[in-house]
Amino acid sequence: MIEMSRLSYSRLDLYNTCPRAFAMKYVHKAEPENDTADYFAEYGIIAHALYEEHANARGLIPKTVLTDMFHNGTETRDGMVKGFNDIKLPPYMANKYYQQGLDLIDRLLHTSVANVVGSEVKFSIYIEGIPVPIEGFIDKVERDERGYIITDFKSARPYTQEFCDESLQMSIYAMAALELYGELPYKQVYEFFRFNETVKTVRTMKQLEEAKQEIRRRWDCIQRKEFDPQYDQFFCNNFCQYAKSCSLKQQMDAEKAQRRIERAQRKQARDAKKAAKQQEGDV
Ligand code: SF4
Known part of the structure; x- marks a missing residue:
């Protein structure tokens, strides 16, 4: 059996994107060979930290403090988060991303946290046929009179409705909510914070069964060591840490x-x- 202590959505997603990149990172635990465009992820981490701190402080952090966090970074429970001043965005992107960050802070200050029951909610679930847990964090969980709402923050451009309806990530989050709260969320939301847009979706038990089958399929492929490279021009050129030897x-x-x-x-x-x-x- 391939040694692996856990699965996560990002691991399953990387396997789907390129089995070789997955194997290099999680099976061979190889050192990254080349630089990647880390600024996307770093920018996303800043925004996640702003959301989390805002929710944890019940919306009471003043604008000046949030703005300072955005510029200079902050210490979170998971460690130090870089500020905008420390990330190396390409110059043609920097102004736009900077303004989108300030706009996000303005929106946060007008966002109620009254229904928030958790931010960065950790989960660890098992599905039949896989001996290791699937772990992760849900960015935001809210509860209102109709039930639970799960939100995931994205720095990417808005996904299509179809993509959100089929997203394995949202299916895993629905499984996690069922385990944590005993019921399926009645609404799941992707919030594309750079664009101030949301796409809503929802999962049924039938869809969760289909998602479990897909996870088992990927797990079986991993166990059979099916690690052929899969070329995707954008991913290979920007995000693969093992492109040099590919x-x-x-x-x-x-x-x-x-x-x-x-x-x-x-x-x-x-x-x-x-x-x-x-x-x-x-x-
Ligand atoms: S360069 Fe592309 S094909 Fe090669 S391992 Fe990386 S993601 Fe896969």
Whole structure:
């Protein structure tokens, strides 16, 4: 059996994105080989910390303190979180992300925390057929007269409704809520905080069974050591920590370079033909 003490949504998601990257990170526990675009994650962590501190203080943190946390970072129960001043966003993104952070603080100050029953709620659940727990944290749990609401904060662009309705992450959170509170949430929300947009979804017991089957399928693939690389241009170029040693990426890069050369050669030939025609006309 592959040695692994736990699963999580991010592990299952990485396996789905690229089994080789998953194996390098969680099976071989290899050191990262190359830099990745960490600023997306770091920016997300700042925003999560702002939400969490705001909820934990029952909404009583003044704007000046939240703004200072945003700029300079803060100490949370999970350790030190970097501030905006410390993350290295590409210059063309920095202004936009900075303003979106300040807008988030303004919105937070007008967001009620009266129904919040937990933020960064830890869970650990087992599903039949998998000997290790699935662990994670739910960003925000609220309860009102209709029941529980689960929210996950995202720094990404808003997902489609279809994606949210099929998201394995939300199915895992629904399983966790069922275990923690004894009932399914009646509403699950992705909050895309940079864009001030939300997408709502919900899960049924039938969908949870389907999600469990999918998790078992991925677990079985991991146990069979199915770790072939899976190329995704955006992920491979920005987020894979093991791209340097990846032969598939090298092959794709070489093919891309070859296509670029061929395009340049075709253009050169067209230009030469055009110039020759022009010369003929001039004679
Ligand atoms: S570079 Fe791409 S294909 Fe290669 S391991 Fe990383 S994610 Fe997978």
